[in-house]
Amino acid sequence: MASADGSSPLTIPGGTRQSPINIQWRDSVYDPFLKPLKISYDPTTCLHIWNNGYSFLVEFDDSADRSIIVGGPLENQYRLKQFHFHWGAINEWGSEHTVDSKFYPAELHLVHWNAVVYPTFEEAVMEGNGLAVIGVFLKLGAHHEGLQMLVDALPAIKHKDAVIEFDVFDPSCLIPSCPDYWTYAGSLTTPPLTESVTWIIKKQPIEVDENQLEAFRMLLFTSDGEEEKRMVDNFRPLQPLMNRTVRSSFQ
Numbered sequence: 001m002a003s004a005d006g007s008s009p010l011t012i013p014g015g016t017r018q019s020p021i022n023i024q025w026r027d028s029v030y031d032p033f034l035k036p037l038k039i040s041y042d043p044t045t046c047l048h049i050w051n052n053g054y055s056f057l058v059e060f061d062d063s064a065d066r067s068i069i070v071g072g073p074l075e076n077q078y079r080l081k082q083f084h085f086h087w088g089a090i091n092e093w094g095s096e097h098t099v100d101s102k103f104y105p106a107e108l109h110l111v112h113w114n115a116v117v118y119p120t121f122e123e124a125v126m127e128g129n130g131l132a133v134i135g136v137f138l139k140l141g142a143h144h145e146g147l148q149m150l151v152d153a154l155p156a157i158k159h160k161d162a163v164i165e166f167d168v169f170d171p172s173c174l175i176p177s178c179p180d181y182w183t184y185a186g187s188l189t190t191p192p193l194t195e196s197v198t199w200i201i202k203k204q205p206i207e208v209d210e211n212q213l214e215a216f217r218m219l220l221f222t223s224d225g226e227e228e229k230r231m232v233d234n235f236r237p238l239q240p241l242m243n244r245t246v247r248s249s250f251q
């Protein structure tokens with residue numbers, strides 16, 4: 001649906017740092033001052049897994065600095081709040097970011113907020129340095145043991161607003177061992193689309209198998225009792241790079 005000026009409602013009027021973007025490898029600039037990203041998650045901060053009608057997310061207790069990231073391009077430490085995924089109806093597409101215009105079948109987002117500077121996540125969402133999201137590409141390949149724990153929970157949250165308790169989970173198992181990443185200043189990729197995200201996109205994908213991707217695709221956008229709509233293609237279209245440089249932590 002386009003508005004009078006032909007823009008789609010999913011563009012922020014006046015937006016200059018929207019996400020996702022295509023990462024053109026050869027245009028990224030190596031920054032030797034980028035530090036390694038330090039990730040310290042406490043698996044017992046895991047609370048529940050739920051279907052929010054757009055994706056499925058695993059939420060964490062972010063009332064203290066127990067699951068945090070620090071370093072990389074970040075000035076402060078950021079607290080883990082939730083992680084979720086974006087995926088396609090088929091393996092040819094599904095990720096939000098692309099690398100040299102290549103889509104991956106899915107993309108993981110680990111969402112953190114700057115609790116050093118802002119009192120709540122809601123306030124951090126509105127600020128340029130409020131959020132830090134780690135993006136991890138999923139590619140078709142070997143079975144992923146750590147992901148299987150999430151996949152086993154999906155039938156119980158098939159419908160929008162379904163939630164189940166999820167006691168212990170360490171999301172570090174979903175992050176590739178290779179330290180290399182790209183980073184750029186961007187936005188949320190779903191409403192409110194605010195330009196508050198320092199994106200940290202891992203260069204190395206994780207491998208998952210076909211059954212695991214199919215499990216994502218059996219989730220529903222719709223609530224129990226409504227006409228079923230499969231939860232697929234929940235990724236935002238690519239946004240213009242405009243006046244931004246993507247930096248790499250590697251040469």
Ligand SMILES: NS(=O)(=O)c1ccc2o/c(=N\O)[nH]c2c1
Pocket residue numbers: 109111125133187188189190191192193
């Ligand atoms: N998809 S995304 O950019 O990682 C992302 C992360 C956290 C978010 O919170 C949101 N509303 O409160 N949208 C949203 C998108």
Ligand SMILES: [Zn+2]
Pocket residue numbers: 084085086109189
């Ligand atoms: Zn996301």
